[in-house]
Amino acid sequence: xxxxxxxxxxxxxxxxxxxxxxxxxxxxxxxxxxxxxxxxxxxxxxxxxxxxxxxxxxxxxxxxxx
Amino acid sequence: xxxxxxxxxxxxxxxxxxxxxxxxxxxxxxxxxxxxxxxxxxxxxxxxxxxxxxxxxxxxxxxxxxxxxxxxxxxxxxxxxxxxxxxxxxxxxxxxxxxxxxxxxxxxxxxxxxxxxxxxxxxxxxxxxxxxxxxxxxxxxxxxxxxxxxxxxxxxxxxxxxxxxxxxxxxxxxxxxxxxxxxxxxxxxxxxxxx
Numbered sequence: 607x608x609x610x611x612x613x614x615x616x617x618x619x620x621x622x623x624x625x626x627x628x629x630x631x632x633x634x635x636x637x638x639x640x641x642x643x644x645x646x647x648x649x650x651x652x653x654x655x656x657x658x659x660x661x662x663x664x665x666x667x668x669x670x671x672x
Numbered sequence: 673x674x675x676x677x678x679x680x681x682x683x684x685x686x687x688x689x690x691x692x693x694x695x696x697x698x699x700x701x702x703x704x705x706x707x708x709x710x711x712x713x714x715x716x717x718x719x720x721x722x723x724x725x726x727x728x729x730x731x732x733x734x735x736x737x738x739x740x741x742x743x744x745x746x747x748x749x750x751x752x753x754x755x756x757x758x759x760x761x762x763x764x765x766x767x768x769x770x771x772x773x774x775x776x777x778x779x780x781x782x783x784x785x786x787x788x789x790x791x792x793x794x795x796x797x798x799x800x801x802x803x804x805x806x807x808x809x810x811x812x813x814x815x816x817x818x819x820x821x822x823x824x825x826x827x828x829x830x831x832x833x834x835x836x837x838x839x840x841x842x843x844x845x846x847x848x849x850x851x852x853x854x855x856x857x858x859x860x861x862x863x864x865x866x867x
Contacts, residue, residue, distance in 0.1 A: 641745035643755030644798035648816050649747040651801070653673075661818030662674070666835035669824065670843055 674836035675750040676793055677864060678824070679844055680723045682856050684831035687712060687722040694826035695726070698794065699811025705775040707791040707811075708823055721856070724823065724832045727752065727773035727791035728863035735765035735774060750837075751793045756809050761785040770862050793834070794821040837864065 636642050651658060687710050695701065695708045708726035729752045736744035736752065743758035744765075763785055766774040778786035796806045796813030806813060814822060824834035833840045848855045 636742070639742060641742050641755070643743060643745070643758045646745070646747065646753065646796075646798045647801050648795055648813065649749075651816060652747065652749055658816075658818050659674075662815070662820070663836070663839075665818070665820045665825075666674075666839045669820075669830055669833050669835065669840075671830065671847070 673748055675838070676729060676835065677750070677837040677840055677860075678726065678728055678793075678821075679833045679840045679857060679860060680725070681831045681833065681844060681847065682713075682721040682723050682858055683851070683853070684829045685710070685722040685724060686829055686831070688828060690826050690828055691724045691823035691832050694822040695791070698814070698822035699792075700807075701789070701811065702777050705777050705789050707773075707775065707789065709772075721858075723858045724827075725771050725773075725859065726823070727769075727793075728771055728859055729791075729793055730863040731865055734768040734770070738764040738768040740764065745798070747795070751795050751815075753792055753795065753797055753810075754788065754790070755798050756787040759787045761787055763788075771859060791821075794819070 689710050692706065692708050692710060696706075699707065701707055708724060710722055710724050712720055712722045714720045729746075729750055731750070733744060733746065733752045735754075736742075736746070739754075740762060741758050741760055743755045744752060745755070746752050761776060761784065763774075763776065765788060766772070766776070773790045775789045776785035776787075777789060778784060780786075792810050794812050794814035796802075796816065797810035799806055799809075801813050801816045812822065814820065819825065821834045824832045833843055844855065844857065
């Protein structure tokens with residue numbers, strides 16, 4: 607009985623150590639060369655907001671000489 | 673749809689560094705990082721010229737081509753932006769950029785550079801517009817407020833032009849016609865190709 611205890615402890619420790627070797631099969635695969643970060647709301651705003659576009663155009667034009 | 677571009681009129685730039693200061697002030701850029709710089713060509717020689725250089729928001733951005741984590745994206749208006757949450761600070765973009773635009777705020781042990789920082793055309797970055805988080809990471813989002821980049825709006829001689837490519841080219845063409853001489857659009861063809 608006495609000699610079994612170290613064996614059991616060794617097996618438990620081994621099992622616990624091996625749990626760290628677990629590899630998740632659930633991997634996210636991204637297409638290379640494709641941005642995968644957060645979205646930019648400004649891009650949509652520039653596309654749909656006519657008022658903002660008009661405001662910007664006025665500023666662009668304001669760079670002409672006085 | 674506009675196609676945002678920068679153009680520096682070398683005949684007008686007086687090397688005042690107003691654009692650099694305006695950029696630093698508007699975006700609260702950290703020490704050691706210069707999103708915009710004024711470069712003098714043929715310094716001290718007859719015919720020396722100064723130009724203001726920053727990220728040109730290239731048509732086919734080489735930084736985006738070499739980024740191993742694809743943290744760059746181009747808006748429909750042609751502004752090249754990046755996501756600091758994805759950036760790993762590898763520095764490949766710095767080697768690829770012909771204008772030396774990417775900047776790294778830290779130099780630490782083992783070559784850790786920190787997240788890359790560059791001119792955003794004052795258009796902030798991904799995520800909610802006008803938030804404190806956006807400002808802290810990317811600086812001002814003046815475009816969302818209907819304003820031009822601070823550097824161009826602050827330029828005293830209107831040497832630095834920013835905005836829709838066609839409009840900017842039109843303004844420059846008008847000037848060259850009036851004053852004569854050859855057009856010298858530094859970096860324009862490198863950044864935007866023929867267009």
